[in-house]
Amino acid sequence: MSEDFNMSMRKFLKQVGVTSQQAIEEAVREKGAAGKSYAVKAVITIEELGMTHEVTGDIKGGD
Numbered sequence: 001m002s003e004d005f006n007m008s009m010r011k012f013l014k015q016v017g018v019t020s021q022q023a024i025e026e027a028v029r030e031k032g033a034a035g036k037s038y039a040v041k042a043v044i045t046i047e048e049l050g051m052t053h054e055v056t057g058d059i060k061g062g063d
Contacts, residue, residue, distance in 0.1 A: 016042075024059065028061045034061045035060075035061055036060070036061045037058050037060045038058065038060075038061070039057075040058065040059050041055070042055045042056075
C-alpha cells in the first residue's frame with residue numbers, strides 16, 4: 001500500500017480511537033457507571049468495498 005494510504009488510514013484510526021474514548025468516558029461520567037463492566041462493540045464499515053469489521057470486548061468503568 002502507498003504511504004498516502006497508510007497515513008490517511010492511521011489518521012482515521014487515531015480519530016476513531018480518540019473520539020471513541022472521549023464519548024465512552026463522558027457516558028460513564030454522566031451515568032455514574034464507575035466500577036461496572038460493559039460489553040462494547042465497534043463497527044467500521046466501508047460501504048463502497050462491501051467491508052464490515054467488528055471488534056467486541058469489555059470495558060470496566062473507572063473509580
